[in-house]
Amino acid sequence: MQVTPTVSLEIGKKKFFATAEVMLEPEEITNLLEFRLKKHPLIVGLILKMDGVGFHPDHARLLEYSRRLAFAVLTPLA
Template identity: 30%
Template sequence: SAFGTRTDWYRNILADPGVRVRVGRKEFKAFAETSTDPVRIADFLDYRLARHPHMIGMMLRAEGLPPSPSRQDLESLAVDKALVILHPEEDS
């Protein structure tokens, strides 16, 4: 979450981590795991940057990071961010 833990939707997930997700015509139930750990968020950003360098690079530059951010850059950015990991239910 770009706005960290202050958003209503994030607070709703904390109150009830059972969520329903819709992507296009597909819908499924999931458990939403939250994390504010800068190392874990930086790991996610690093992974996404490796897979989608152009798109994620543009997003990171919009946050003020250099074109090739260091690990420290990613961890510093992640300090006030939040991550939500979706674990789909088996029968969804």
């Protein structure tokens, strides 16, 4: 993804292209997780709980968890 950041996606019958950005910094990942947790508390909380982090983790716990993650942020191309 770092060499060729344009990716093609297929979700159901819908196909589109996006730019992929690799996110490796724990603080950035933590901020994204906190944002997603506020927007979708049930589903993100359940995912975190299933991964052993807990349903309502604090910032420090999310930061510890984020140190072992890498994210790909996909931005659809117009």
